[in-house]
Amino acid sequence: MAPTTRPVVIQGGMGVAVSSWQLAREVSMSGQLGVISGTAMDAVLSRRLQDGDPGGHMRRALAAFPSAEMAARVLDKYYIEGGRRPGTPYKPIPKLTLATARAGQELAVVGNFAEVWLAKEGHDGVVGINCLEKVQMATPTALLGAMLADVDYVLMGAGIPREIPRLLTDLSHGSVGRITADVLGGKITRHIEVDPVDLLGDDLPTLRRPEFLAIVSAEALANYLYRDPEIRPDGFVVEGPPAGGHSAPPRGKMQLDDHGEPIYGPRDDANLAKMVELGLPFWLAGAYGTPERVAEALDHGAAGVQVGTLFALSRDSGITDATRETMLEELRAGELEVKNDPLASPTGFPFKVASLEDTASEAETYEARPRLCDLSYLRTPYEKEDGEVGYRCPAEPVHMYLKKGGQEEATVGRKCLCNGLMANIGLGQERKDGYVEVRLVTLGQDLAGARELIGRYVEGWSARQAVDWLLTRVPASLVRQVQFA
Structure with missing residues (x-):
């Protein structure tokens, strides 16, 4: 159903x-917008299935997929009854490219469908999916999978998502969904696309176009997207800057404080009066x-x-119980401390990292990790001298990155976000040599709300308790009531 x-x-x-x-x-189900992460859902689905699909949730979702x-x-390839043996590495999945192999496209479509379908199961509340513009090679298949599960909202940041409105419209018409690929040094225009008819054939249902919310850091980008109806979000x-995960770098020359974190100033605060003038709904994030x-x-006016x-x-979050505790x-x-690390992310965007023992936030733990790039979601395509496209990531082994034409300074401090x-x-990988991937936890830097809630709920809180608390000063007329199936 469409959001009312x-x-x-x-x-x-x-x-x-x-x-x-x-x-x-x-x-x-609390009446607000629940959002699933649309990043790496192909890997998440494959690993949950290899772990035996505890609770049977993935198989229940796959039973509802339009193409049996x-x-x-997907089930035949990855599902292991009772789960893989401890210490057994997860199977590799097809890597993203400008033209991902069909098996990879199918896994991504099914994985994103499953996550959205399960989030929407049994009620009529609204559900969104969040994707990163920087992970372009995953976008068309992720959004097709989400739309097959009737997702209500798409949210995207970490770049300029100007082509997403057209992509959603085309997919809703059953047409090929296409975005322009950012290829370093590219002399010709290349695209990343998904063909719903080719993938699903007669099993393709009618698709509803979700609303699109662009995640921006300043009114200038919002105004740019607003001016042209072809790229205008809903x-x-x-x-x-305090928001978790990736954030835009400070405007102007990057300057770091005594702790090595980017310094933000008044120029980095959005002009909310100008946001109101645009006339589109907006939500505020970060503290x-x-x-x-x-x-x-x-x-x-938000x-x-x-x-x-x-x-x-x-x-209710996906973080393991041990890490949460x-x-x-x-x-x-x-x-609890969270650092805005200007180097951690291979994308080049500052990235918030929680300072925790036995995680990649510690220099010695980071240095002990063998550099490798096997999941490869943050690889950047580049054009080779012969005109072919290659892929590289600053967090991969340095010698490989240099061989592909990358600069050594770009590899310093880069962490493997994917793993x-x-x-x-x-769902961390366990490798044949016994190495087990370490965590890299991200949170927002503003912990005021969390400190208040831990005072109220000493043992921790549920998502619904967080929603109820956040809404205590909101007029009842603005709070949506959800009907349950």
Whole structure:
């Protein structure tokens, strides 16, 4: 069903299944916008199936997939009854390219379908999917899979998502969905596409176009996207520097403080009066995780807020119980710290990293990790001298990156986000030599709301408790009531 009222609270789309279907479902059933992460859902599905699909949730979702034959191919390839033996590495999956192999496209479509379908199961609340513009090679298949599950909203940041409105429209018509590929040094225009008819044939249902919210850091980008109806989103999330995950670099020359973190100033704050003038709904993100800040956002003319950290720390998120409890212990003690690392992400965007023992946030743990790039979601395509396209990542082995024409300084401090984020949710790779991938946890830097909630709920809180608390100063007329099936 199409959304009938705007949510006041958008639950952040936090990397690689931290914003799991369970979390998104709980927030959606609370009457707000639950959001699943659309990053690496192909790897997440394949590994859940190899672990025996605890609870049978993946198989239940796959049984609802429009093409039984495609779902069966995925199950036959990855499902292991009872789960893989401890210490056994996960099977590799097809890597993303400008023209990903058909098996890879199918796995991505099915994986994103499953996550959205499970989040929407049994109620009529609204559900969104969050994707990164920087992970272009995954976008068309991810959004097709989400639309097959009738996703209500698509959210995208970490770049300029100007081609997403047309992509969603084309997919809703059953047409080929195509975006332009950013290829370093590219002399010709190349595209990344998905063909719904080719993939699903007669099994392709009618698709509804979801609403698109562009995640921006400043009104200048919002105004650019707004001016042209072809690239205009349906609304915006205006995300400030404290927000978790990736954030825009400071405007002007990058300067670091005494702790090595980027310095932001007034120029990096969006002009909210100009956002109101655009006339499209917008939500504020980054340090809006308290009832007072929600009320303040509404007073500024926003439709509401996007909040990540409170939900990442909730019992319903995809973070493992052990990692969550470690963070809650540090929160209770007032010792939880989050650093905005300007080097960690291969994308070049600053990335928030929680300082935790035995994670890649520690220099010695980071240095001990063998550099490799096997999941490869953040690889950048580049044009070779012969005109062919190659792929490289600053977090891969340095000698390989240099051989591909990369600069050594680009490799310094780069961390493997792909493997680290998979480890956060208990799906880290175990390698044949015994090495087990370490975690790399991201949170927002504003912990005011989390500190208040740990005082109320000493043992931790649920997503619904977080929603209820955030809405305590919101007029009842703005809070949507969800009907259950």
